[in-house]
Amino acid sequence: MKISLDWLRTLFPTDKSPAEISALLTSSGLEVEGLEELESVPGGLQGVVLGTVLTRDKHPDADKLSVTTVDVGDGTIRNIVCGAPNVAAGQRVVVALEGATLHPSSGEPFKIKKSKIRGAASEGMLCAEDEIGLGASHAGIMVLDTDLPNGTPAAQYFGLTSDHIIEIGLTPNRADAASHFGVARDLRALLRQPVQLPDVSQFHAPSEVPAGNIGVEIEDAEGCPRYAGLLLEGVQVGPSPEWLQRRLRSIGLSPINNVVDVTNFVLHELGQPLHAFDADKIDGQGIRVRRAGVGEKLTTLDGTERSLKAEDLVIADASGKALALAGVFGGKDSGVTEASTRVFLESAYFEPAVARKTAQNHQLKTDASFRFERGTDPHMVPLALKRAALLLQEVAGARVAAPVVDEYPKHIEHTPVRLLLPRVEKLIGHYIAPERIRQILTDLDILITEEGTTETGAAEWLVSVPPYRVDVTREADVVEEILRIYGYDHVPLRSFNAAAFLAKFPSPDPEVLRRDVAQLLSGQGYSEIITNSLVNSRYFETPEQPAAELVRVLNYNSADLDVLRPSLLHSGLEIIRYNVNRRQRDLKLYEFGRSYQRQDDGSYKERPTLAIYLTGNVQAESWQQKDEKTAYHHLAGAVLQVLRSLGFAPSGQQPVQHPYLNGGLTLLLNNQPVVHLGSVSPKVLKQLDVTQPVWYAELDWQWLLRKYRGAMTAQELPKFPEVRRDLSLVVDQAVTFDQLRQIASKAERKLLREVNVFDVYQGENLGAGKKSYSLSFLLQDPTQTLTDQAIDQVMQKLMAQFEQQVGAVIRK
Known part of the structure; x- marks a missing residue:
C-alpha cells in the first residue's frame, strides 16, 4: 500500500521528516517496506534559477543565434548563446547553470556544460518550457513576470515541491489502516496530535425529496447492514484537474475521469469505497440490495458476462435488473460515461464474509473488495459520501439534487472487551501506569465505559472498541494495541533472565x-x-x-x-x-x-x-x-x-x-x-x-x-586418505548388485566405505546364464594410512565371500 506524505499531511499536519514518520509507523506495526522521493518534475530543477538578460547581440557567425549576458544573482555576469527568436534585453528568464541536468518533456536528459558555439563562449542555457519538462512548447524561451530576485531557484518560482511515497506492507488484520486517514490515526496515537478529517460543513442538500429521486431498499440486511446514496445532477464528466490527477498518480493510480477519480480519491483518503451509477440507467427510480438469482447474468465493467450465484450480493434497480456486484465490481450497463449528467453516488457497508465470497466466486480483486473483505468503518459511510459530493461540485460542476438516503437497518455496535490491568503487565512483561494505558486507549478511539475491581482487588475495565477495528475482539488484542503504541523499544530487558528448564531442540520444520x-x-x-x-x-x-x-x-x-x-x-x-x-x-x-x-x-x-x-x-x-x-x-x-x-x-x-x-x-x-x-x-x-x-x-x-x-548425523572429517580397488567377477544372471553389496558390507565392516558398480557385461563368451560385474571398493581407516598388506587382506576376504556365497568366478 502506497501513502503520499503530502496527502497524509493534509490530514495529520506534522513537521516530522519522512524517515522519522517511517520509523514511527514501523515501530507500531505498519511496516514501511520502502520510502522514495517523488519529484513533480524529474530532477526537481536542480541548478535552474531565475535571471535577467542584460544585453542581447546578434551572433557574428550565425544568423539564428544571439549572444546574451545574463545576471543570475551571484555577482558573475555570464555569456550565454541562445537560439530562441524571442530573447531580448531586460527579460526575466529561466537559466540552467553549468552542471545542471535537464529532463525535457521528450527525449533523453542532458547536462549543461561550458562550451563554445560557433566560436562564442556559452556558460549556461536560457530555457523553453519543454526543455525543463514543464510543458510541450518550444516556440521560445520562457519570459517571466516576477519581482523575485535573480538566483531564486526556479522550483520555488513554479511552486514545485517533491513528495515522498511511503510503501507499507499492510498485514491482513490491519484493514483499518488501508487509507491515508487510517495511517493518520496511528500517527495521532503515536505523536499525541489531533487528526483532521476533511471538512464537509459546506455540504448542503435540499430538504424536500424531488420527484425524480432514487430510493433505497435493503432486502438483505445481513449482507448489507448500511447503504447510503445521493443523487447529483448537472455533472460534467471530463478530465480531472491537475491536483487530483497528481494525487492519484503519486500512489500508482491512473486518472480516468473526474467522477471515477473522485471515488478513487475518497477511497484512498478515508478508506471507504464508493461507486457511481449513471442515474438515468437506474429503472424505476430505486435501488434494491439483494441476493442474486441462480444463473442471473451481469456484464461487469471489464466487458465480461458473469453468471451469478445465489450467495452473490448485488445492487439492482427497482425493476430487478442487476447493476453491480455489491462491494466488488460495477456493471457495464449502469456505469458513468462521458454522456452522463445525473449520477447516483453509493456509499455502503457490506458484510466482509459476503463480499469475500462474491469476490472469490468471480475471481475478482479490486480496491473496493480488498477493503470490504477485511472490514470497513460503517460510521464512515455518510462522511465519505458528503466528501465525494463536495469534490464533484468542485471538479465536475455537480449539484446535490436530493437529500442523502441512508438506510441503516442493522446497527453495528462497538465491541465490548473486559480488560484486567494486571494482565497488561503479565502479557507485556513490563509495568505501564494506568493513566498511560488510559491515554493510549483514548487516542485509539477505544473508550473506557466501566471501571471496577475484581473479587481479588485487581483493577478491571470494560472498554468499547470501534467497529472499524475488526481485529480487536479479545483482551489480548487490546493489550497488543497498548504495547504497539507504548513502543516495543520501551520494554526493557531484565538484568537477569533465567529458565527453569532446558528446552528441547526444536523439531525439524x-x-x-x-x-x-x-x-x-x-x-x-x-x-x-x-x-x-x-x-x-x-x-x-x-x-x-x-x-x-x-x-x-x-x-x-x-x-x-x-x-x-x-x-x-x-x-x-x-x-x-x-x-x-x-x-x-x-x-x-x-x-x-x-x-x-x-x-x-x-x-x-x-x-x-x-x-x-x-x-x-x-x-x-x-x-x-x-x-x-x-x-x-x-x-x-x-x-x-x-x-x-x-x-x-x-x-x-x-x-x-x-x-x-x-x-x-x-x-x-x-x-x-x-x-x-x-x-x-x-x-x-x-x-x-x-x-x-x-x-x-x-x-x-x-x-x-x-x-x-x-x-542426520555429524562426524569428524577423515584425516587419512581413502584407497580404491577394482574387482571383476562373473556370476549367474539372477545375482543382483545389491546382493554383492550386502555380501561385501557384512564381510568387511571396519574399512569398507563404499561399493559401486561401474560396468556390467553379458556375452556369449561368458557362457549361458552368466554376466560380469566390475565393482569398485573404497577403503579407509580413520586412525592410520592403509598399507598394501591390509588392503590385500580385505580384498582376499571379499573375493572369498563372493566365491562362497554366489559362486562368483574372479576375473584376473
Whole structure:
C-alpha cells in the first residue's frame, strides 16, 4: 500500500521528516517496506534559477543565434548563446547553470556544460518550457513576470515541491489502516496530535425529496447492514484537474475521469469505497440490495458476462435488473460515461464474509473488495459520501439534487472487551501506569465505559472498541494495541533472565525441509507442479486398486472428480498428457502432495508424498550431442540425491512393489519400503492417453520427515586418505548388485566405505546364464594410512565371500 506524505499531511499536519514518520509507523506495526522521493518534475530543477538578460547581440557567425549576458544573482555576469527568436534585453528568464541536468518533456536528459558555439563562449542555457519538462512548447524561451530576485531557484518560482511515497506492507488484520486517514490515526496515537478529517460543513442538500429521486431498499440486511446514496445532477464528466490527477498518480493510480477519480480519491483518503451509477440507467427510480438469482447474468465493467450465484450480493434497480456486484465490481450497463449528467453516488457497508465470497466466486480483486473483505468503518459511510459530493461540485460542476438516503437497518455496535490491568503487565512483561494505558486507549478511539475491581482487588475495565477495528475482539488484542503504541523499544530487558528448564531442540520444520528438497530438484531442472486431489474413479476401478479403499466424495460437482486420489501418479500423468499433446515432450516434474485411502475399519488415511516424473529426452538436442532418452538411472540419481540431502542411504532394495509400475525397485530405508521407482505400466499410460514412456518415483514423505532427525548425523572429517580397488567377477544372471553389496558390507565392516558398480557385461563368451560385474571398493581407516598388506587382506576376504556365497568366478 502506497501513502503520499503530502496527502497524509493534509490530514495529520506534522513537521516530522519522512524517515522519522517511517520509523514511527514501523515501530507500531505498519511496516514501511520502502520510502522514495517523488519529484513533480524529474530532477526537481536542480541548478535552474531565475535571471535577467542584460544585453542581447546578434551572433557574428550565425544568423539564428544571439549572444546574451545574463545576471543570475551571484555577482558573475555570464555569456550565454541562445537560439530562441524571442530573447531580448531586460527579460526575466529561466537559466540552467553549468552542471545542471535537464529532463525535457521528450527525449533523453542532458547536462549543461561550458562550451563554445560557433566560436562564442556559452556558460549556461536560457530555457523553453519543454526543455525543463514543464510543458510541450518550444516556440521560445520562457519570459517571466516576477519581482523575485535573480538566483531564486526556479522550483520555488513554479511552486514545485517533491513528495515522498511511503510503501507499507499492510498485514491482513490491519484493514483499518488501508487509507491515508487510517495511517493518520496511528500517527495521532503515536505523536499525541489531533487528526483532521476533511471538512464537509459546506455540504448542503435540499430538504424536500424531488420527484425524480432514487430510493433505497435493503432486502438483505445481513449482507448489507448500511447503504447510503445521493443523487447529483448537472455533472460534467471530463478530465480531472491537475491536483487530483497528481494525487492519484503519486500512489500508482491512473486518472480516468473526474467522477471515477473522485471515488478513487475518497477511497484512498478515508478508506471507504464508493461507486457511481449513471442515474438515468437506474429503472424505476430505486435501488434494491439483494441476493442474486441462480444463473442471473451481469456484464461487469471489464466487458465480461458473469453468471451469478445465489450467495452473490448485488445492487439492482427497482425493476430487478442487476447493476453491480455489491462491494466488488460495477456493471457495464449502469456505469458513468462521458454522456452522463445525473449520477447516483453509493456509499455502503457490506458484510466482509459476503463480499469475500462474491469476490472469490468471480475471481475478482479490486480496491473496493480488498477493503470490504477485511472490514470497513460503517460510521464512515455518510462522511465519505458528503466528501465525494463536495469534490464533484468542485471538479465536475455537480449539484446535490436530493437529500442523502441512508438506510441503516442493522446497527453495528462497538465491541465490548473486559480488560484486567494486571494482565497488561503479565502479557507485556513490563509495568505501564494506568493513566498511560488510559491515554493510549483514548487516542485509539477505544473508550473506557466501566471501571471496577475484581473479587481479588485487581483493577478491571470494560472498554468499547470501534467497529472499524475488526481485529480487536479479545483482551489480548487490546493489550497488543497498548504495547504497539507504548513502543516495543520501551520494554526493557531484565538484568537477569533465567529458565527453569532446558528446552528441547526444536523439531525439524517440515516447510523448511520441503523448500530445501524443492530447491534441490529445481536446481536439477525439475519443475514443481500442483495438481488436484480429486480425480476420476474410473482410473482405479481395476484389480490393482480395490474399490473399497477409495475415498469417495459424496457431493461431487463433476463425475470426473469423484474420488480423492490414492496415488499422485494419475494427477501427474494428466499434466504430462496435457504438455505432450502440445508438443512439450521433455518433462522433469515433481510434486509434494497427499494421497488418500480408506481403511478396513472405515477410517481414512492421509499420506504426504513426494512424486517425481521423468519422460522424453534427458535434455534438448544440440549439435554437440545426440538425443538421449530418459532412463531408470536418471530418475534413480535424482531420488538418491534427495535421500542423501536428508541424510538417508538405502539399506536394501527389492523388486518394485507398486500397483502401477511395470518394473523398477523398491528402496528400503531402515528395512522399511519407503521409495518406489520404475517405469509406469503401459496399461496405465494407455488409460490416460499418454503416448510416451514415463518414469515415476514415489517417496513416503511422511516417513522421511518423521525419521529425519535421527538420519542426520555429524562426524569428524577423515584425516587419512581413502584407497580404491577394482574387482571383476562373473556370476549367474539372477545375482543382483545389491546382493554383492550386502555380501561385501557384512564381510568387511571396519574399512569398507563404499561399493559401486561401474560396468556390467553379458556375452556369449561368458557362457549361458552368466554376466560380469566390475565393482569398485573404497577403503579407509580413520586412525592410520592403509598399507598394501591390509588392503590385500580385505580384498582376499571379499573375493572369498563372493566365491562362497554366489559362486562368483574372479576375473584376473
